[in-house]
Amino acid sequence: MRGSQDVISVLARAVRRIEGAVAGGRVTPAVRTEFQAAALLAREQHARIRADGTGSAAQLQRLDGLATTLARTAVRDPRLLALLAADAVVSEAARSLARDMFRTGGVEPAAVEVAPAEAVAVTAPAPAPERRVVPQSVVSRQLANPFLAPDYSAVRDEPARPHRLAGWELLEPLLRSFERAGGGAPACMELPAPSSVRVPAGHQLMPHQAQLVGAAADGHRTFLLADEPGLGKTAQALLAAEVAGAYPLLVVVPNVVKTNWAREAARWIPHRGATVIHGDGESIDGFADVVVVNYEVLDRHVGWIGDFGFRGMVVDEAHFIKNTASQRSRHVLELSARIRSRGPAPLLMALTGTPLINDIDDFRAIWRFLGWIDETKPLDELMDSLEDDGLSPADQGFYFAARQSVIDLGIVRRRKVDVAADIPARRVADLPVELDERAGRSLRAAERDLARRMVTRYETALANRTSGVVVEGVDHGLVRQVARWEQKDASSSKAGENVFTMMRHIGRAKAGLAADYAAQLARSAGKVVFFAKHVDVMDAAEETFTRLGVRFSSIRGDQTPTVRQANIDAFVGDPEVAVAVCSLTAAGVGLNLQVASDIVLAELSWTAAEQTQAIDRCHRIGQTEPVTAWRIIAAQTIDARIAALIDSKAGLAARALDGSEEEVGSSVDVQLEALVGLLTEALMEAQVGVQTGSAPGPDLLAGVDVL
Structure with missing residues (x-):
């Protein structure tokens, strides 16, 4: 054990010398030789400790840290990266230096077989399909990390247990068991009591959030998290990954929320790097712990993602994969299968607000993603549970027991009204979006x-100043x-x-993204009120709803009273009308739209009062559920600056927590x-x-x- 520690100390000194030389731009032939020797030493010492158990977990952790530093250093200099290429030759000088470093560390070189060049080289990826890409940052990680390749040694093939139910058709009965559930039937797995969860200073988890994170800490690894929108599913997923050690973590999301995922990662796990894939991924950080990709570009990246070594995968708005014949569904299921095959016990989370009793067949794809079933049958864990019940689909009690078996695998469903004590009666949630390039x-x-x-x-x-004052x-x-x-x-x-005019341009640019998010809310949580300031923004949103097949009512200032009331009645009374597209000025006052509890604010108001008036169309006497207003913010534009100014003038925290309508300052102040x-x-x-x-x-x- 002493030898292991001494070798690591020798390696640490070498890494510091190399890092300093690269930082100073002094990458001499001697530095390149020492880099290659250090890479060999890191790899061989890591393998030796794992093989004979001579070191501690702390030593392995320190060794991995040094190897990561070497990797990041190599990315900064192409000459060092070249030494790790598939065709790179390990010089005799590097081999000799590696042996000397082992001797200095107290390890007899005769007992150490320094790896030949071909053992260190990174295997070049197979030719990619026509639309596949591999970002340069990912290539750099692959080249720089041959001694930190993903470890799949813990995966074991176990013989399948013989099953009494092997000849039965089970998937249809399992799905139908949710439709047969009576009123009050549980829809949530048993969760531990809320316990203390370490979160960054200034943040606090609600009890229902802490329960799910606690389940992950206890070892549960698959979740269908179906909480209603506004209950903090993103934070739960990120912190579950933290307690499960599920890094690197892949997060697949709709385009409209991918920037928000990166922001939430910075908020809840600031010590973990997060990167977002845009387009071909030229700007991503290949060394990040959290990789966020949207469904629309997943096809380009599925190749390298599958080989990246992810230990966890989150699929947000998981109902997006319900059509197993679609390309997005096929890619998600392929990646899940690859992650599960390499284990051990990866964290898999499907997030959706869709109620469990609607479109039950849509859950086939989600259950497959989680590894509960395949195309034709339940997989081992679910099948074992069904076997243990001792029932078959011919038995009257099968459906209740089968439904409970599925729920126990990881279905978590909480409604706003069930945890109303945990959340404010009204809150404003900002959703930053990346505009079209x-x-x-x-x-x-x-x-x-x-x-x-x-x-x-x-x-x-x-x-032209004549006062003579100098500032x-x-x-x-x-x-x-x-x-x-x-x-x-x-x-x-x-x-x-x-x-x-800039704010109007921004409103038009984010209209489609805001409408897309409203459509998602409508499908998962029920009716939604969509507010915009300008007619052209409302027009663009309505075009998006039409394209998506979402029925809507339009409430504008140029309508006659008869038409206006007919559209209000349609939204309130017709269950098929999912969205009310409202003018912020014409519909912001005097309407009762409490049939909805979710609001999308596609454009910013100049005052908090105008925004509050809009929210109060739903948050009023008779509303039985907490109300959430989703404020769509165009990232990296003046939109974000104005949102912050509105909040500072009016006190967003007060409005979110207790509904205060106190306003400090006017619209003129915000503009100025x-x-x-x-x-x-x-x-x-x-x-x-x-x-x-x-x-x-x-x-x-x-x-x-x-x-």
């Missing part, structure tokens, strides 16, 4: 144009005055692109502060550029995203 670039360019215009105005005013740095008084001028011009339509912030940030960026010599004055803004 083209729209995002256009909006950021418009923000730069606005910032440039204000910078020019600021500098002109500064040059170091940014003159914040003049900034506020320039913002007022800009605001006045925008109100009188003198300016071209201004804060009002948004312009002040935009100009201040642009001036500070420009000054930094001038000081460092990176750009001549305000022109540096031409190539910088202001937000």
Whole structure:
């Protein structure tokens, strides 16, 4: 054991030397030799400790940490990566140095067989299908980590237990057992009592969330988490992965929520790196612990994802895979099968708010994803449970027992009304979304144009100042005055692109994403009220609902009273009308829409009062369920800045917790502060550029995203 510790200390000193040389740009032939020797030493010492049990778990953990540092260092220099390529030759100098490092660590070199080159090289991936890609960051991880390859040694093939029910058709009876359940039948597995769960400072889990995390901590590894929207399924999944050690973790989600998953990961597990796959994945971090991918691009990445070594997989809005003939379903099931085959005991979680008694056949794909069944029969764990019941589909009590067997595998279903004591009566939840690449670039360019215009105005005013007053740095008084001028011009339509037109452009750009999310809510939780400020945003949303086959009512300001009331009645009284598309100004007051408890705010209000009025269409006397308003925010745009300003002016926490309608400041304040912030940030960026010599004055803004 002492030898193991000493070898690790030798390796640590070598890693520090290599890391320092790469950081200083001094990658000499001697450094490359030491890197190759250290890679060999890390791999062989790891294998030796695992083989003969001479080291502790702490030593293995430290060794893995050093190997990861080597990997990250290699990614920074192509010459080091080349040493790990499949055709790289391990020099005799590196072999000799590795033996010397073992001797220094107190291990007799005769007892150590340093791996030949072919044992260290990474096997090149098989040719990818036409639409498959492998991001460069993933290639870098593969090349840099031959000594940290996924360990599948714990997987064991066990002989199948003979089953009494082998000749019975069981899938249909299992599915039908949920339809036969009487009122009050349990729909949730037995969960442990809420216990203390370690979460970042300033955050707290609700008791129902802590129960599921506790089940994962107790060793449960498959969950169909079917809590209603608004009960914090994302946090539960991330913390379940944490207590289960299910990293790296793959999260497959609809496009509209993938940015929110990354944000929630940073919130609940900040010590874990999270990366989001956009398009071909050029910007992802191959070393992240959490990889988020949306269904729409999964087909391009399914090849390398299957070989990545994931120890857990979460599928959000799992009803998306209900059609097993669809491409998205096939890819999800393929990845699940690969993860389960490599085990041991991976964490698999399907998240959906769809009630369990609706469209029961849709759960075939979800149960297959979780490894409970295959195409034709229950798999071992479920079959063993059915066997232990001693019943068959011919017995009267089979359906109740079978349903309970499935639930015990990991079905968790809680409704808002069941945990109402745990959640506020009304809350506002922000959902950041990534805009289409083209729209995002256009909006950021418009923000730069606005910032440039204000910078020019600021500098002109500064040059024409006659008072003789000199202000170091940014003159914040003049900034506020320039913002007022800009605001006045925008109100009188003198300016071209201004804060009002930008917000309208942002509303149009996120209309489809907001409507898509509203459609998801409607399918999983019931009726939804969709609010927008502008007619063209409402039009775009209604086009999306039509394309998705979601029936809606439209409530606008240009309707006659008769038409307006008919559309309200249709939403309230017709169970097939799932969404009310409402004008924020025309429908924000005077309506009773309490038939819905979920609201989507597709565009931001300028005041909290206007937003509160919209929420109160559902949150009013007679409402029997807690109300959640989902505020759609366009990430990396002025939308996010304005959302923060509205919250700071009005106190979002008070509104979310106790329904306070207290308003501090007006819409004019928010508009002004948004312009002040935009100009201040642009001036500070420009000054930094001038000081460092990176750009001549305000022109540096031409190539910088202001937000």
